[in-house]
Amino acid sequence: MIGIVNYGAGNIFSLTAALDRIQVTHGMINTVEDFGKYSHIIIPGVGHAGTAMKKLQDTGLVDTILALQKPVLGICVGMQLMTSFSEEGNADMLNLFPVKTLHFDKRIKAKVPHMGWNSVRVENNSPLFTDIPDNSYFYFVHSYFIERDEAIVGATCSYDLDFAAAFQKNNFYGVQFHPEKSGKFGEQLLSNFSRF
Template structure:
C-alpha cells in the first residue's frame, strides 16, 4: 500500500489519479501510523513552504517523515521541504538533504515561475531507469535547489543549472511533476513503485 501524505498542499488529486492509472493502491492520509506502515510513501505538494512546514510540525509529521526507512518520494514542494532550509518564508525544513532552497534571482531575463516542459539530463539512480537523457518533464516552481552531490538529475533554465531531482538512501525527490509529465512521468512513478 502506498501512503500519499495529506497536508495543506494543492492538487494532490493529480498524484492519486496517476497512481490509479498505474494500478497502485494508494491512500491519502495524515495519520502517522498509516504512513509508518506503508510500503512506500509519496509526499506531493504545490503550495508555500513555511505554511506547509508549520502544518507538518503541528501534526508531528516532520519527525515521522525523518524516521521513515521505506522508499519515500517528494514531489516539487515535497522535495524542497526535504531540504534543510527554504528561502520561501525563510523556514527550516526537514533536513533530509543538506541543501538550501533558493528563489530564482530576478532581473536575469527569464520568467518566474519556471513553468513548462524542460529537459533533464545527467540521469542516475533507479527512478530514471529506462528514461532517455534529455527527456522532457513538466515543472512549475519559483524556488530551486542548487546543484548538489545528492542530485540524481539536473536541468537548466536560461543558463542557470540546478537539481531536477535528489536522492539519498531511501529518500528521493523530484522538482518536476511526474504526475503531469505524460509518459516520461509515468515511467518515473512506475520506477518508484517497482525499482526502489
Template sequence: MIGIVYYGAGNIFSLTAALDRLGLEYGMILKAEDFDRYDRYIIPGVGHAGSAMSKLEQTGLVPSILKLQKPVLGICVGMQLLTEHSEEGDSTLTSIFPLKTKLFDHQLNIKIPHTGWNRVEHSPDQILFRGISPGAHFYFVHSYYIEFNSNFTIAVAEYGIKFSAVIQKDNYYGVQFHPEKSGLAGEQLLKNFSQLA
C-alpha cells in the first residue's frame, strides 16, 4: 500500500484520482508513526521548493524520510526536495541526492516555465519504465530542473538543455514530470512503482 507524504505542498487530488483509477490502495502520512503502515511512499509537491521544504520540516517527517528502506517516489517539487540545494530561494533541501536544482536559463531562448508534453528518453531495462516505450511523452510544469548526472539520472528530457527527468539512488526515485497527468504512460509508471520490490 502507498503512503502519500502529506505536508500541505502537493497536488493531492490529481495524484489520488490517478491511484483510484488504477485501483491502487493508498493513505496519508501525517506523522512519523504512519510510515510503518505502508510499503512504499510518494512525496508530491507543487510550487516553491524552499517553501515546500519548510512545510516538510515543520511536520517533523524529514528524519523518517531519510531513513526509509522501502521505495520512495518524489514527484515534481517532491523530486526537487530530494536534492541538496535549490536556486529557488537559495534553499537547502534533504540532500538524499548530491545534486542541485537550478533555474532554466532565460538566455536559452525558451519559455519559462517549461509547460506541456515532452519526450522522456530512458534505458529499456529500467524497471520503473517497464511497458513504456523509450521516447514516451510525459507532462511537465516547472521552472527549475535537476542537473544531469550520469550516476543518478535514469531518464532525460531536453528543454534548451538536457536535464534529469528521472533520478534514482538506491530505493529513492524522483520524476520531474507529473505521472498522474501523463495519460497511459504516466499511469503505467505509477503501476510499476507500486510493484517495486
C-alpha cells in the first residue's frame, strides 16, 4: 500500500489516477503518524524546489522521511528534494543523495524548460525499470536537472547534456520524469516500485 506525502507541492490527482489504473491501493500522508499505515512512500512534486523544501520542513515530516527504512520514490521535484542542494531557490535539500540540482539555462542551448517525451538509458540494473525496454520514452517537464553520479544513477536522459533521469541508493529512489503521465511504461515503473 502506497502512502503519498501530501505537503502541498504535488500533482496528486494524476498520480492517484495512475495508481488506480494499475490497481495499487494508496492513501495520503499528512502527519508523522500516517507513515506507519503504508509499506511504500511516494514524494510527488511540481513547481519550485526551494519552495517545496520549505513546505516539507513546515509539515514537520523531514526527520521521519530521512529515517525511513521502507521503499521511497521521489517524482520530479520530489526527486530534486532528495539531492544535497538546488540552484532553484539556492536551498539545501534533504541530502539523501550527494548530487546537486542545477539549472539548464546556464549550461545548454536547447529550449528551457525541457518539456515532452524523451528516451532514457537504464543503468546499474535499476529495478525500477524491470520489464521496461531500454531507451523507452517518458514524459518530462523541468527547468532544473540532477547531476549524474555513476554510483547511484538508475537511468540517464540526454538534453544537450546527460543528466540523471533516475537514481537509487538503499531504499530511496527518484525519477525526474512523470511516470503518472508516461503511459504504459510509466505505469509499469509504478507497478515495479509497488512490489519492492
